[in-house]
Amino acid sequence: MTDIMRAVVQRGYGRPDDVLELTEIERPVPGAGEVLVRLHATSVNTPDWILVTGTPTVLRLGSGLRRPSAPVRGSDVAGTVAAVGPGVTDLAPGDAVFGSGWQNRAGGGAGTFAEYTVAPADQLLRKPAELPFAEAAAAVMSGITALTAVRDVIAAGPGTRLLINGASGGVGTFAVQLAARAGARVTAVCSGRNAEFVRALGAEHVIDHTVEDYTRGTERYDAILDNVLNHSPAASARMLAPAGVYVPNSVGSGSRLLAGLPRMARAATLLRLTGTRVRTVTCVPNRENLAAVAEQLGTGEVTAIVERSYPLDEAASAVSHMLGHRARGNIVITM
Numbered sequence: 001m002t003d004i005m006r007a008v009v010q011r012g013y014g015r016p017d018d019v020l021e022l023t024e025i026e027r028p029v030p031g032a033g034e035v036l037v038r039l040h041a042t043s044v045n046t047p048d049w050i051l052v053t054g055t056p057t058v059l060r061l062g063s064g065l066r067r068p069s070a071p072v073r074g075s076d077v078a079g080t081v082a083a084v085g086p087g088v089t090d091l092a093p094g095d096a097v098f099g100s101g102w103q104n105r106a107g108g109g110a111g112t113f114a115e116y117t118v119a120p121a122d123q124l125l126r127k128p129a130e131l132p133f134a135e136a137a138a139a140v141m142s143g144i145t146a147l148t149a150v151r152d153v154i155a156a157g158p159g160t161r162l163l164i165n166g167a168s169g170g171v172g173t174f175a176v177q178l179a180a181r182a183g184a185r186v187t188a189v190c191s192g193r194n195a196e197f198v199r200a201l202g203a204e205h206v207i208d209h210t211v212e213d214y215t216r217g218t219e220r221y222d223a224i225l226d227n228v229l230n231h232s233p234a235a236s237a238r239m240l241a242p243a244g245v246y247v248p249n250s251v252g253s254g255s256r257l258l259a260g261l262p263r264m265a266r267a268a269t270l271l272r273l274t275g276t277r278v279r280t281v282t283c284v285p286n287r288e289n290l291a292a293v294a295e296q297l298g299t300g301e302v303t304a305i306v307e308r309s310y311p312l313d314e315a316a317s318a319v320s321h322m323l324g325h326r327a328r329g330n331i332v333i334t335m
């Protein structure tokens with residue numbers, strides 16, 4: 001007899017309320033090297049709303065023309081090991097873990113908007129006891145992306161002048177804290193209502209994007225982490241000091257078919273031709289990166305900001321919240 005679980009299944013592409021439905025499906029079975037996790041929390045990230053809405057449309061060529069081939073969204077994992085597959089020896093039922101079910105294929109894995117998921121064992125780490133499940137879930141994709149950007153791509157250190165566009169969102173709030181902790185001088189771009197919030201996270205300067213355009217300022221920066229891509233990359237890159245690095249970290253906006261992808265590709269080529277350093281960020285949810293994020297959170301100086309937690313049966317509202325592009329920190333779903 002197969003085990004049944006509750007999961008939020010995607011019926012097509014469109015508005016979250018129209019295409020996401022809480023229903024019962026078969027519980028996944030862990031294969032070799034995989035772990036079955038009973039989820040306590042997951043979080044909503046950009047790939048989730050991109051796959052729910054199916055925009056930019058071109059991505060449907062990979063994910064599925066009428067609906068994603070994998071029906072359950074979500075990749076961040078925080079929960080308790082329920083069973084392990086063949087070959088998994090270092091995790092056992094009952095262990096509290098966090099990590100990622102992302103499997104880098106169309107649809108992204110078994111999905112985590114559900115009571116159970118399977119994840120590769122090498123993408124799961126024992127969760128520090130003092131870290132709440134909701135914060136652990138919020139720390140996976142947002143935390144690793146921010147850490148990779150700040151530590152590896154930008155190599156922020158004492159005195160680095162770093163501008164973070166989109167500083168008050170999931171990735172941005174981690175990036176501000178990590179960069180400030182490394183001694184960087186952070187300029188945060190967000191709306192005025194979030195100015196004091198990002199200052200409290202460590203930003204030295206704040207630019208309110210509703211009244212000021214950072215690409216028209218007089219300051220120059222050693223690095224720009226662009227989580228929004230609402231300006232042309234060339235305009236952003238003009239704000240760099242000599243040898244500065246521009247880090248585009250968004251698909252941006254544009255046509256329904258391609259969003260900002262063509263503009264981004266053209267601009268990246270052009271910037272490289274003019275000698276501007278352009279670097280992208282890849283979120284790799286391996287144990288090493290999970291441990292590095294956990295270590296940062298363990299200092300108490302870096303916090304996973306959770307604006308709101310939604311119960312599983314309100315997953316569509318959680319995705320809609322993200323789609324509003326006004327999330328302050330991370331949006332979590334709890335089971």
Ligand SMILES: NC(=O)c1ccc[n+]([C@@H]2O[C@H](COP(=O)([O-])OP(=O)(O)OC[C@H]3O[C@@H](n4cnc5c(N)ncnc54)[C@H](OP(=O)(O)O)[C@@H]3O)[C@@H](O)[C@H]2O)c1
Pocket residue numbers: 045046047141142145165166167168169170171172189190191192194209227228230249250251252281282283322325326327328329330
């Ligand atoms: N490289 C990777 O592997 C990877 C992984 C995950 C995510 N990402 C990318 O990282 C980016 C950020 O993700 P996220 O989860 O942090 O997004 P998010 O939480 O949805 O970002 C929401 C934030 O965007 C800010 N924002 C909206 N319009 C803005 C504008 N015009 N100027 C400045 N800020 C603006 C809002 O700030 P205000 O309300 O204060 O305006 C809000 O706090 C996404 O583009 C995503 O694709 C990349």
